[in-house]
Amino acid sequence: MSAAVTGRLVRAGDSRPHFGFPWLALVLGVATLIFAGFGWHAVTAESEAQVRIVVEGSPGHGISQSTVDAAHPDPIRSWKPLTFKVTADHLSSDQQHGRTDLGADVVLSTQWKNAEGTPNERRFTGAALRSSDDFDDRFAIGNTYLNNLGLGHGPLAVVAAAETAADVLGDGPIRTPVFWVAGTGLGILLTGTALAFSLRRRRHWERRYRRLATAQRRLARVALDLEALEVTYRTTPERRRPAGYTVAWRTLRDSTLELARTEAGVATAVRDPQTALSTQTGGLVDLFEASARELTTLADALLAAGAVHGNLSRRGAVFERITAPLNDAARELIIRLEAAPANVFSAKTMDDLRGRLRALLEASARSGRGTAGSGVEAWAEAERSLEGIARHIADVLRRYPHGKVRARRRDTEDLSGLRESLGLPGEASLALTVLDEANAVARALLGDVEAYDALSPARRPRGHRGRRGLRRLHPGSHGTPATGRRATIWWLSGTAVALVVSAIAAGLVTGTVLGRPGWELTGTDHLRSLTIDGQAEGITEEGIRRYLEDQFPRPIDVTLAVRDAEQYLQPTPRADSDLGVEVDPARRLEALWRVKGQFPRLLEPVTDELRPDQVIVPVMVFDDGRVAVPGQLTGATALGDGRRLGASNWTFPNLYVSSSGTAEVHVANGLEDLARGLQANGFRDQNVSGALLFWLLTVTLTLGLLTAAQVVRFGGLISARLGRFGRGGAALRRARADLDQLALGLDDSRLNTVAVLGAGAASSSAEADQRLFERALVMAWREAADLAALPLAARLSQHYVDRVTRLQRLVATLGGRDADVHRRTEALMEATRGVGGR
Numbered sequence: 125m126s127a128a129v130t131g132r133l134v135r136a137g138d139s140r141p142h143f144g145f146p147w148l149a150l151v152l153g154v155a156t157l158i159f160a161g162f163g164w165h166a167v168t169a170e171s172e173a174q175v176r177i178v179v180e181g182s183p184g185h186g187i188s189q190s191t192v193d194a195a196h197p198d199p200i201r202s203w204k205p206l207t208f209k210v211t212a213d214h215l216s217s218d219q220q221h222g223r224t225d226l227g228a229d230v231v232l233s234t235q236w237k238n239a240e241g242t243p244n245e246r247r248f249t250g251a252a253l254r255s256s257d258d259f260d261d262r263f264a265i266g267n268t269y270l271n272n273l274g275l276g277h278g279p280l281a282v283v284a285a286a287e288t289a290a291d292v293l294g295d296g297p298i299r300t301p302v303f304w305v306a307g308t309g310l311g312i313l314l315t316g317t318a319l320a321f322s323l324r325r326r327r328h329w330e331r332r333y334r335r336l337a338t339a340q341r342r343l344a345r346v347a348l349d350l351e352a353l354e355v356t357y358r359t360t361p362e363r364r365r366p367a368g369y370t371v372a373w374r375t376l377r378d379s380t381l382e383l384a385r386t387e388a389g390v391a392t393a394v395r396d397p398q399t400a401l402s403t404q405t406g407g408l409v410d411l412f413e414a415s416a417r418e419l420t421t422l423a424d425a426l427l428a429a430g431a432v433h434g435n436l437s438r439r440g441a442v443f444e445r446i447t448a449p450l451n452d453a454a455r456e457l458i459i460r461l462e463a464a465p466a467n468v469f470s471a472k473t474m475d476d477l478r479g480r481l482r483a484l485l486e487a488s489a490r491s492g493r494g495t496a497g498s499g500v501e502a503w504a505e506a507e508r509s510l511e512g513i514a515r516h517i518a519d520v521l522r523r524y525p526h527g528k529v530r531a532r533r534r535d536t537e538d539l540s541g542l543r544e545s546l547g548l549p550g551e552a553s554l555a556l557t558v559l560d561e562a563n564a565v566a567r568a569l570l571g572d573v574e575a576y577d578a579l580s581p582a583r584r585p586r587g588h589r590g591r592r593g594l595r596r597l598h599p600g601s602h603g604t605p606a607t608g609r610r611a612t613i614w615w616l617s618g619t620a621v622a623l624v625v626s627a628i629a630a631g632l633v634t635g636t637v638l639g640r641p642g643w644e645l646t647g648t649d650h651l652r653s654l655t656i657d658g659q660a661e662g663i664t665e666e667g668i669r670r671y672l673e674d675q676f677p678r679p680i681d682v683t684l685a686v687r688d689a690e691q692y693l694q695p696t697p698r699a700d701s702d703l704g705v706e707v708d709p710a711r712r713l714e715a716l717w718r719v720k721g722q723f724p725r726l727l728e729p730v731t732d733e734l735r736p737d738q739v740i741v742p743v744m745v746f747d748d749g750r751v752a753v754p755g756q757l758t759g760a761t762a763l764g765d766g767r768r769l770g771a772s773n774w775t776f777p778n779l780y781v782s783s784s785g786t787a788e789v790h791v792a793n794g795l796e797d798l799a800r801g802l803q804a805n806g807f808r809d810q811n812v813s814g815a816l817l818f819w820l821l822t823v824t825l826t827l828g829l830l831t832a833a834q835v836v837r838f839g840g841l842i843s844a845r846l847g848r849f850g851r852g853g854a855a856l857r858r859a860r861a862d863l864d865q866l867a868l869g870l871d872d873s874r875l876n877t878v879a880v881l882g883a884g885a886a887s888s889s890a891e892a893d894q895r896l897f898e899r900a901l902v903m904a905w906r907e908a909a910d911l912a913a914l915p916l917a918a919r920l921s922q923h924y925v926d927r928v929t930r931l932q933r934l935v936a937t938l939g940g941r942d943a944d945v946h947r948r949t950e951a952l953m954e955a956t957r958g959v960g961g962r
Contacts, residue, residue, distance in 0.1 A: 141395035143329050146322035146838070149315050153831075156311030163304025166297035175200040175290050176207050177282065183212035183234035185278035185717070186732045194730045195279035200286050203294030206230060208286045214239050214247030220262070222253060229254045230289045232282065236270055236713070236775060251285070253293070261292045268762065274713065274774040276720045276740070276757035279731050284761040291808065301637055302812055302820060309824035316831040323838055329400050332409055336394050337910045339409075339416035340387065344903035346380050346416070346423045353423065356430035366500075366547025369429055376422050383415050422541050429545030432500065443488040443503060446539055446546075453559035454481045454510060457517070460566040460573055469520070477517065480510045500546055507548075511555035518562040521569060529568045618833065619826070626825035627818075634818045641804035645675040645796065652679040652737075657723075658686030660745045662787045671792035676799045680759075682739045683726070684791065685719045689744035689752060692718065695779065706777040707754065713774060716742060716755050734759040739798065743791060751787040752779050753794040760802060765809045769801025855928050859935045860908050866901055866938055904934050 177200075179189040187210065209228035214235050218224040231252045239247035250266030268288040272281035298304070357365075357373050390412045393405040428442040458477060461469060487506035490499065567573070651674055654665050663686065689695060692715040695705035719742045720727075726738045734740065740757040755774055762769045782790035911927060 141329070141333060141397075141400065143326050143333075144322070144397060146319055146326075149319035149322055152311060152315040152318055156308060156315055159311055160304070160308045163301075163308060167299055167301055167304065169297060169299075171201040171203045171290070171294060171296060173202045173205045175202050175286050176205070177210065177286050178207060178228065179210045179282070181212050183210060185234070185273065185281070187234060187278045187282055191279040191731045192282050195733060196283040200283070200290055202290035203296035206286075206290060206293065208232065208289055210234060210282050214249065215252050216247060219252040220248055220250070222255070226252055226254050229293070230265065230286075232265065232269060232285050234269070234282075236273065237709070251289070255293075261289075264292050265289050270775065271762040271769070274716065274755055275760075275762060275769070276716060277733060277761060280733050280761045284763055287763060300812055302817055305817065305820045305824055309820060309827060312824060312827040312831055316827055316834060319831060319834045319838065323834055325401065326838075332400065332406065333394055334910070335413050336391065336409055337906065339413040340391075341903065341906035341910055342416040342420045343380070343383060343387065344906045346376070346419045347384065348900055348903050349423050349427065350377065350380060353426050353430060356427075360430070366545070368544035368547055369426075372422060372426055372429070372541065372545045376419060376426055379415065379419055379422075383412070383419065386412065421538070425539075425541035425545050428542050432546060440489070442542070442546075443499070446542060446548075447484060447488040447503075449539075449556055450484060450507065450510065450559065451481065453556055453563065454484075454514070456573075457514065457559060457563050457566065460563060460570055461517070463570050463573070464566070469517070473513075473517070477513050480506070480513050484510050500548065504548055507555050511558050514555065514558040514562050518558060518565055521562065521565040524569055529564050619830065622826045622829040622833075623822070626822045626829065629825055630818050630821035633821055634814055637817070638812065638814050639807065640809070640814075641800075641807055643800065645673055645799055645803065647675040647677040647799060647803060649676045649679045650674045651676060651682055651795075653681045654684070655682070656684045656686060658684075658743075660686040660743070660751070660787070662749060662785070663743065663745075663751070663791065664788070667788035668792050668795070671789050673796055673799075677803050678737075680737050680739050680802075682741060682795065682798075683723065684741050684743050685722065686743045686745060687715075687719065689746045692742075693744055693752075693754065693779070695746075695752075698778070703781055703783060705752070705779050705781055707779045709775050709777060712754050712779070715744075716757060716774070720757050736760060741791070741794060741798070743787075745787075746781065749784060749787065750781050751790055752781045753791065754779055756794070756798055756801075758798070758802075760805060762801075762805060764804075764806045769798075769805045855932055856908070856911055859904075859928070859931050860912070862935045862939055863901070863904055863908055866935075867905075900934065900938055904931060904938065907931050907934075 177189075177192055179187060179192055182188060192210075207228040208230045209226070210232050212234050215231065215233050216224075219226060219231065233249050233251070235249045238249055251262045251269075253262060265285050265288050269281050269285040272284045275281075277284070353373065353376070357369075390405075390408045393399045393402075393408055399405050428445065432442050454477070458474070458481075461474060461477075484503070484506040487499075487503045490502060651672075654668065656663065656665060663684070668684075692711075693705075693707045694711055695707050698704045698706055719740060720734070723740060726734055726740065728735060734757060736759040738759045742754055742757070744752045744754060746752070756769075758769070760769070907927070908931060911924070911931065914924065
């Protein structure tokens with residue numbers, strides 16, 4: 125190659141393409157993270173506005189502006205400012221349906237029973253809303269008040285109703301997790317799809333670039349060998365040059381120069397993002413790669429043939445190389461025939477086969493020591509002799525039944541180019557073909573030989589491929605179907621693991637987010653105390669605890685107020701049931717509040733509310749010993765959608781009464797209902813399907829894990845840019861820096877070597893030396909570029925370190941040669957100073 129071509133190759137050696145960045149995936153990923161952040165903030169956000177409670181008049185049950193303020197000194201938070209008015213009056217139909225100005229956002233009537241009358245005169249209980257006629261919202265607010273009124277709360281019943289209004293009337297952010305999880309999952313899906321597309325494009329592009337870099341390195345290696353091959357060819361007398369040797373040399377020289385001229389166009393197409401992945405560029409890379417591979421094979425064959433024709437010291441290894449497959453096939457045939465019956469072949473035939481093989485080996489040994497022409501002819505004669513006896517044996521075996529079988533081609537090195545360069549007949553060894561046929565027939569007739577047939581095609585393990593099978597792949601293919609299957613298996617396995625892990629995590633999150641309370645008691649605390657106030661036969665603390673499942677969500681003190689049912693409730697027997705009585709709701713509410721007033725030591729001093737850790741359970745005893753529990757008086761307020769604590773069934777006349785002899789069981793069941801009510805208290809149903817949320821979370825988490833795996837994989841791909849990482853990274857950087865200096869001084873090197881040191885008779889050798897230097901420099905550049913293109917994972921192997929070490933040695937040699945030329949040039953220039961009168 126010319127100096128200009130060499131310089132151009134050196135300067136282009138590090139022109140690694142910019143494979144691009146997945147900007148779309150990055151934008152989608154950032155948008156998804158922002159969306160998920162908004163979702164997390166929305167789901168976990170707390171409201172900042174406040175609810176202002178205004179009490180009009182004296183509604184009763186201890187409700188007043190001062191007691192309400194004292195019952196809940198902290199502000200009630202809501203998503204928007206609300207005015208909550210409490211009145212002792214009933215609500216009109218116009219007020220309930222928002223057809224008149226309420227003077228507040230919410231109006232709560234403390235009445236618990238509608239006022240009957242004509243349609244125009246009817247008045248209602250519950251709540252009225254300024255901005256909405258939503259029945260569910262009105263019912264939730266009014267029912268919260270009634271529930272807590274039945275628990276013995278007055279001011280706290282108003283506070284609980286105001287908290288419910290703040291919850292149901294809030295115009296806050298979308299808080300349902302389904303919306304945010306679904307949106308995040310969609311974003312992750314789009315991000316993963318975009319990233320997968322970018323990764324696939326980048327992998328294909330990098331694979332194509334690495335194939336080009338490998339082919340360029342092979343071309344540089346061939347270009348470096350051209351000088352040595354030319355010297356060998358020129359110094360070999362014409363009478364020793366077979367026609368095939370001359371043709372091969374000219375083909376190699378012309379094809380190398382032609383391929384070097386096309387290299388720039390192929391490299392430009394691969395580096396251009398617009399054309400890098402086109403079918404046309406793929407064809408160019410395939411052709412360039414196949415041509416470089418063929419040139420490498422041809423150069424190796426010419427180097428070996430040149431050693432023979434030039435009587436070089438390594439010619440013996442060349443004959444050993446072409447003799448080895450014949451020796452293997454012949455010895456296999458001998459071993460197979462030794463198992464044949466004695467009447468098949470005579471001892472003379474077997475001795476003849478052994479003798480001709482021995483003659484071939486002796487010819488190979490002599491050819492490695494003798495002259496080129498006589499050595500090749502002697503070896504060819506020995507090969508023809510071995511072919512003759514092998515053909516005779518094959519013909520004899522074919523006469524037997526089942527003797528006509530097809531020979532299996534032996535997996536051996538392709539030596540056709542070397543044979544042609546040596547002047548041997550045929551593209552392949554005919555003797556080897558005949559020996560393979562004889563072995564195939566012998567196996568069919570005489571059976572398998574363990575040493576040779578253990579991995580025969582009939583018994584060869586699945587997935588085994590010989591070298592020839594690999595060679596039959598498309599020239600541009602750098603993988604096998606097994607590789608693709610393994611990658612698919614890895615991805616499927618990873619997806620399955622991610623799906624299982626995500627399902628477990630989704631189940632935990634769903635249970636935590638929804639957390640619907642069940643019937644089973646899950647509390648870890650016990651009753652701190654159980655006190656019986658009053659006398660009743662058949663009711664004892666020990667008897668109650670015997671039937672009680674003592675699991676409460678927090679420590680409480682329970683006081684059983686045993687009272688006379690007739691005196692407090694004035695019940696009326698039910699005609700349709702022996703286990704129930706009818707009680708006027710007004711009498712029932714009055715009885716509950718009457719019992720509460722009998723325990724002033726358990727009440728807060730200002731609000732007359734029960735202390736938070738206190739519970740009073742009225743137990744009404746009938747004359748026949750049966751008991752009834754008309755309600756529970758608790759320090760806790762009833763909130764949320766749980767209907768088990770303070771259910772407003774006190775507004776109905778029916779009251780369940782225990783059967784005879786089961787008073788303690790009845791009381792114990794009432795305490796367990798209390799525990800369940802406290803356990804479910806405050807829970808608000810988010811109207812979300814648990815199954816839907818679970819599967820959305822599972823899919824979203826799975827997509828997130830798979831996308832994270834793609835991000836890690838992308839990090840491994842772009843790590844080729846991170847030369848400081850990986851084993852040998854510093855050494856590679858130093859070697860490339862030295863190559864930069866050598867490339868910058870390339871013009872000076874040419875001037876010093878050719879113009880100064882190569883003047884006169886030394887010009888030819890100086891030019892040859894400079895060409896060798898430039899070609900070695902090109903090869904070093906190719907190797908450095910190929911090493912720099914490897915991803916981080918490939919830099920962790922010992923093979924990578926060995927390649928860097930070899931590159932360092934080559935760069936050091938080139939640097940030493942360049943320094944020597946510079947030193948000799950300076951010495952010559954110094955010596956010429958003053959000559960000729962200067």
